[in-house]
Amino acid sequence: MQAEIIAVGTEILLGQITNTNSTHIARGLAELGIDSYYQTVVGDNPHRLADVIEIAARRNDLVILAGGLGPTKDDLTKQTLAHYLNVPLVTDEAAMQKITDWFANTDKPMTANNRLQALYPQGATPLTNHNGMAVGAFYQSPDSADFLLLPGPPREMTLMFDTEAKPKLQAAYGQQAQIYSRVLRFFGIGESRLVTELQALIDGQQAVTIAPYAKTNEVTLRLSAQAATKAAAKTELDRTEAEIQARVGEYCYGYGDDNSLEAVVVHRLIEANLSITAAESLTAGEFQSTIGSVPGVSAVFPGGFVTYANAAKHQLVNVAQATIDQAGVVSEATAIAMADGAKHQLATDTALSFTGVAGPEALEGQPAGTVWIGLAYRDQPTVAYEYHFSGDRQKVRERTVMAGLDLLRRALLADTRLAK
Amino acid sequence: MQAEIIAVGTEILLGQITNTNSTHIARGLAELGIDSYYQTVVGDNPHRLADVIEIAARRNDLVILAGGLGPTKDDLTKQTLAHYLNVPLVTDEAAMQKITDWFANTDKPMTANNRLQALYPQGATPLTNHNGMAVGAFYQSPDSADFLLLPGPPREMTLMFDTEAKPKLQAAYGQQAQIYSRVLRFFGIGESRLVTELQALIDGQQAVTIAPYAKTNEVTLRLSAQAATKAAAKTELDRTEAEIQARVGEYCYGYGDDNSLEAVVVHRLIEANLSITAAESLTAGEFQSTIGSVPGVSAVFPGGFVTYANAAKHQLVNVAQATIDQAGVVSEATAIAMADGAKHQLATDTALSFTGVAGPEALEGQPAGTVWIGLAYRDQPTVAYEYHFSGDRQKVRERTVMAGLDLLRRALLADTRLAK
Numbered sequence: 001m002q003a004e005i006i007a008v009g010t011e012i013l014l015g016q017i018t019n020t021n022s023t024h025i026a027r028g029l030a031e032l033g034i035d036s037y038y039q040t041v042v043g044d045n046p047h048r049l050a051d052v053i054e055i056a057a058r059r060n061d062l063v064i065l066a067g068g069l070g071p072t073k074d075d076l077t078k079q080t081l082a083h084y085l086n087v088p089l090v091t092d093e094a095a096m097q098k099i100t101d102w103f104a105n106t107d108k109p110m111t112a113n114n115r116l117q118a119l120y121p122q123g124a125t126p127l128t129n130h131n132g133m134a135v136g137a138f139y140q141s142p143d144s145a146d147f148l149l150l151p152g153p154p155r156e157m158t159l160m161f162d163t164e165a166k167p168k169l170q171a172a173y174g175q176q177a178q179i180y181s182r183v184l185r186f187f188g189i190g191e192s193r194l195v196t197e198l199q200a201l202i203d204g205q206q207a208v209t210i211a212p213y214a215k216t217n218e219v220t221l222r223l224s225a226q227a228a229t230k231a232a233a234k235t236e237l238d239r240t241e242a243e244i245q246a247r248v249g250e251y252c253y254g255y256g257d258d259n260s261l262e263a264v265v266v267h268r269l270i271e272a273n274l275s276i277t278a279a280e281s282l283t284a285g286e287f288q289s290t291i292g293s294v295p296g297v298s299a300v301f302p303g304g305f306v307t308y309a310n311a312a313k314h315q316l317v318n319v320a321q322a323t324i325d326q327a328g329v330v331s332e333a334t335a336i337a338m339a340d341g342a343k344h345q346l347a348t349d350t351a352l353s354f355t356g357v358a359g360p361e362a363l364e365g366q367p368a369g370t371v372w373i374g375l376a377y378r379d380q381p382t383v384a385y386e387y388h389f390s391g392d393r394q395k396v397r398e399r400t401v402m403a404g405l406d407l408l409r410r411a412l413l414a415d416t417r418l419a420k
Numbered sequence: 421m422q423a424e425i426i427a428v429g430t431e432i433l434l435g436q437i438t439n440t441n442s443t444h445i446a447r448g449l450a451e452l453g454i455d456s457y458y459q460t461v462v463g464d465n466p467h468r469l470a471d472v473i474e475i476a477a478r479r480n481d482l483v484i485l486a487g488g489l490g491p492t493k494d495d496l497t498k499q500t501l502a503h504y505l506n507v508p509l510v511t512d513e514a515a516m517q518k519i520t521d522w523f524a525n526t527d528k529p530m531t532a533n534n535r536l537q538a539l540y541p542q543g544a545t546p547l548t549n550h551n552g553m554a555v556g557a558f559y560q561s562p563d564s565a566d567f568l569l570l571p572g573p574p575r576e577m578t579l580m581f582d583t584e585a586k587p588k589l590q591a592a593y594g595q596q597a598q599i600y601s602r603v604l605r606f607f608g609i610g611e612s613r614l615v616t617e618l619q620a621l622i623d624g625q626q627a628v629t630i631a632p633y634a635k636t637n638e639v640t641l642r643l644s645a646q647a648a649t650k651a652a653a654k655t656e657l658d659r660t661e662a663e664i665q666a667r668v669g670e671y672c673y674g675y676g677d678d679n680s681l682e683a684v685v686v687h688r689l690i691e692a693n694l695s696i697t698a699a700e701s702l703t704a705g706e707f708q709s710t711i712g713s714v715p716g717v718s719a720v721f722p723g724g725f726v727t728y729a730n731a732a733k734h735q736l737v738n739v740a741q742a743t744i745d746q747a748g749v750v751s752e753a754t755a756i757a758m759a760d761g762a763k764h765q766l767a768t769d770t771a772l773s774f775t776g777v778a779g780p781e782a783l784e785g786q787p788a789g790t791v792w793i794g795l796a797y798r799d800q801p802t803v804a805y806e807y808h809f810s811g812d813r814q815k816v817r818e819r820t821v822m823a824g825l826d827l828l829r830r831a832l833l834a835d836t837r838l839a840k
Contacts, residue, residue: 013456015447016633018440022461027435036433037468039461041442048457055475213436284712285705288726292704293814295780303701303732305725306708312723312766346732360715394713 001173002035004056008067008077009152010043021066021157025150028166033179033226034062044074053084057145062173067152069134071113078137078149082121085139085147089119092126095135102133120149127164132156138168146172180233184221184244187261187406189251191219197247201240208240217402218261253409261405265412266294266301272418274349274378276408277304279317279342281329282358282371284308287401302346307338317341317353328364330356332372335384339374343382350411351376352404353384358393368393371400377411421593422455424476428487428497429572430463441486441577445570448581452589453599453646454482464494473504477565482593487572489554491533498557498569502541505559505567509539512546515555522553540569547584552576558588566592600653604641604664607681607826609671611639617667621660628660637822638681673829681825685832686714686721692838694769694798696828697724699737699762701749702778702791704728707821722766727758737761737773748784750776752792755804759794763802770831771796772824773804778813788813791820797831 005022012019022039029036038059042052049068056063068077082089095118103110120126120137127136129151137149148165150157186194191214195202198221202210211222223240227233245252254264269276278287285306291297305316310329313319318341319334327333338353352375359368369391374384385407389399412418425442432439442459449456458479462472469488476483488497502509516538523530540546540557547556549571557569568585570577606614611634615622618641622630631642643660647653665672674684689696698707705726711717725736730749733739738761739754747753758773772795779788789811794804805827809819832838 012443013446013459014450015443015445016631018438018443019459020438023432023435023438025435026433030434037463037465038472039433039439041459043457045457052458211434211436280705282712283709284717284721285700285708285724285726286712288705289703289709289817292702292706292726292728292778293817295813297704298728301704302729303726303736304705305736306705306712306723308712308718309722315766316723316725346735358712393715397709397713 001033001062002037002060003029003062003064004036004038004040004060005029005064005066006040006042006052006056007152008042008044008049008065010045010074012041013043020154021150021152024154024158025064025066025161028161031179031181032166032169032174034169034173044068044076046076046080049077049080050084053081057084060145062146062148062169064148064150066150066157069117069136069149069151071111071117071133073113075116078119078121081139081147081149085121085123085141085144087122090122091115092118092120092135094128095126095133099133121147124149125168127160127168129156129160130163131159136160136164138165138172140172179224179226180230180237181222181224182237182241183255183257183259184223184241184252185254185256185259185261186219186221186248186251187217187253187402189219189248190214194219194221194248194251198244201243201247205240207236210240210244217398253406261402261409262290263294265405265409266291266297268409268412269300269350270296272412272415273300274412275300275302275346276350276352277302277342277346277348278351278404279305279307279313279338279353281307281313281338281353281355283354283397283400286397287352287354287404290401290405302348304346304351305342313338317345328366330364330366330370330372332384332386335372335374336376336382337374339376339384340382343376349378350408352408354400354404356387356396356400358396360393369396371396371403373400373404373407375404375407375411377408378415380411421453421482422457422480423449423482423484424456424458424460424480425449425484425486426460426462426472426476427572428462428464428469428485430465430494432461433463440574441570441572444574444578445484445486445581448586451599451601452586452594454589454593464488464496466496466500469497469500470504473501477504480565482566482568482589484568484570486570486577489537489556489569489571491531491537491553493533495536498539498541501559501567501569505541505543505561505564507542510542511535512538512540512555514548515546515553519553541567544569545588547580547588549576549580550583551579556580556584558585558592560592599644599646600650600657601642601644602657602661603675603677603679604643604661604672605674605676605679605681606639606641606668606671607637607673607822609639609668610634614639614641614668614671618664621663621667625660627656630660630664637818673826681822681829682710683714685825685829686711686717688829688832689720689770690716692832692835693720694832695720695722695766696770696772697722697762697766697768698771698824699725699727699733699758699773701727701733701758701773701775703774703817703820706817707772707774707824710821710825722768724766724771725762733758737765748786750784750786750790750792752794752804752806755792755794756796756802757794759796759804760802763796769798770828772828774820774824776807776816776820778816780813789816791816791823793820793824793827795824795827795831797828798835800831 124137124139225236343351356371537554544557544559645653645656727733763771776791796802
């Protein structure tokens with residue numbers, strides 16, 4: 001079973017938008033166990049579109065077309081496909097009703113073009129567009145490749161692909177055995193080192209495949225097991241995960257596609273009922289903004305301080321001028337004083353502090369990327385650690401925030417007073 | 421002149437990475453005036469790669485291959501191309517020197533595969549890789565399509581394409597008249613409304629083309645004029661820009677590809693020598709973090725406050741409990757008190773405040789997306805404005821930060837005491 005994705009849109013060819021639709025569909029095909037050896041992009045031109053449909057149908061069992069289902073004169077994908085298949089376009093009544101209802105509720109005139117959005121090739125199964133007007137279609141052909149028609153706007157495409165198309169693809173071509181996946185998330189270890197540490201496991205993988213994926217500032221591993229039952233898959237996934245955790249478990253902070261280091265840390269703080277604040281210099285509020293992105297954080301986060309200037313470090317979190325004068329503003333002593341001062345001001349259980357050189361210029365003779373992070377944790381002695389990050393100003397700040405989150409994650413893990 | 425981009429990499433076909441390389445190259449081709457009607461993605465498989473090279477060479481004058489130049493056994497792009505062209509691979513001595521120097525400076529053994537990275541098809545011009553080891557190549561053929569070979573990692577590819585390849589493409593195929601561009605940046609007006617307002621100009625465009633481009637929370641317009649001299653282009657661009665500014669100038673905040681609303685506002689504050697602070701509730705530090713991303717901001721930004729909990733609003737920026745009790749925490753009165761309090765605490769010239777409902781839950785009976793932004797500006801009466809943003813928690817916070825920046829931009833523009 002082999003499929004090709006054709007994205008239709010001149011704006012992709014001009015570099016005005018990035019073709020994220022093909023990424024999303026490709027990932028879905030991989031999950032369904034459908035091979036994909038080619039992707040194509042073509043503009044809103046019926047002759048060239050017909051050419052690439054011809055080529056793709058020759059070398060694949062399924063051709064997926066995304067884009068060109070809209071109401072403008074440039075949208076010609078389904079007309080071109082219907083011509084290729086030699087079938088007429090017919091109306092999806094539910095989609096047509098939705099379009100006429102929408103125009104009835106506005107004062108805009110409905111044009112003939114708008115009706116085009118409710119058409120699909122005769123013989124296909126229409127696919128509902130829950131985020132728009134243009135209907136999709138799944139056409140199974142006895143004597144040529146099958147075709148899947150999807151809209152171009154990513155909001156419409158992703159929802160239709162995930163909820164309408166994927167189940168139909170699975171029913172039509174699905175494996176007998178289903179694929180079960182588990183995603184492990186790592187911070188503090190690069191992709192190449194992770195792969196090196198796990199090389200024997202990756203080379204010897206059989207029942208469970210291990211796919212590493214480098215993301216911004218972290219790496220994930222997707223473990224996939226093909227099995228007849230969920231329980232059988234779980235046994236295999238557990239066995240492989242145990243081998244991975246034995247090697248690199250220290251860096252594994254959590255599970256799942258929709259997870260993040262900040263979500264894991266904030267949820268742990270909420271569970272443990274421990275409050276947090278921060279005093280930020282080089283990060284200028286980015287740490288607090290990052291934990292602020294997690295819903296529910298207000299239960300443990302009263303607020304905090306951005307102490308960019310030395311005077312603000314003194315005024316807002318009581319760093320003594322003598323500390324800055326003697327140790328320097330980018331120093332262990334200043335980081336510790338900032339964390340202590342913030343924790344004391346807002347009477348929280350924990351506090352982080354960030355002082356360093358974001359760049360591009362050096363500061364106090366220290367190069368860009370030099371950072372001290374302080375951690376005041378419950379009744380433990382406040383500590384600070386030195387880091388040397390590479391990259392531009394924004395990269396240094398992002399890595400600083402992630403390193404602070406990881407410091408707190410490790411302190412929470414090591415805290416024997418907390419329930420596991 | 422017509423070119424096709426072929427991205428080589430199984431990880432794109434599996435949906436593990438998004439094909440941003442093709443976007444970057446496509447934009448570059450558009451700037452050079454080279455047409456592009458197709459893009460292709462193929463995996464690290466020499467037979468299928470040979471097939472797509474064959475198809476692309478038949479339908480184009482130039483084929484650009486990105487990816488597969490590295491040292492692993494999967495990297496076969498240049499071997500496959502050399503086979504197609506029926507030429508041997510030869511060594512770029514400068515690249516080979518760089519590779520041997522690198523291995524001499526580490527304790528890692530250099531393998532035969534590493535030498536592969538210095539090879540290019542005989543007869544081509546090698547292209548230096550300033551961010552990596554693998555050399556690129558530009559091959560001009562008298563009797564088939566020309567070929568451009570680029571590495572796959574985006575850091576290596578973009579730098580090589582921009583600095584090494586583009587000038588050679590321009591020399592080989594460039595227009596007689598050069599294209600001069602100017603980018604205008606807009607905030608507070610959507611792409612569709614911007615296009616509607618400028619429809620007559622866009623429909624009637626002749627000497628200057630107008631290309632709108634929707635980005636996150638803003639829209640840019642790229643004006644391009646083809647002319648024999650820079651001065652002639654400037655005259656045309658000035659004329660078109662004046663027409664645009666007359667219609668939508670209120671929303672135009674700046675110029676250039678590498679610009680942002682925060683950079684414009686921070687630079688204006690530095691010029692005017694006006695200091696700034698903030699008290700942030702729903703944005704939790706994101707406004708301060710955003711201005712903190714602009715190099716040089718320390719001259720005008722001493723620091724500020726994240727006042728997430730009501731107690732922190734009182735303790736850190738002196739919002740009276742009675743204000744919160746009577747008006748509510750998401751209110752004009754609270755926003756004004758927060759801005760005033762922050763400005764007073766750090767004795768700055770200006771202060772912004774942010775209070776609202778980031779979501780997903782409602783607060784005090786107000787729906788997610790309800791936001792008040794306060795502005796304390798020099799000796800003017802402090803004001804606050806209400807907004808209703810749509811989207812998820814992160815979207816609401818981002819839009820809040822941008823709206824705050826725009827509020828300050830407009831106050832600075834209207835300030836008659838400042839030099840223009």
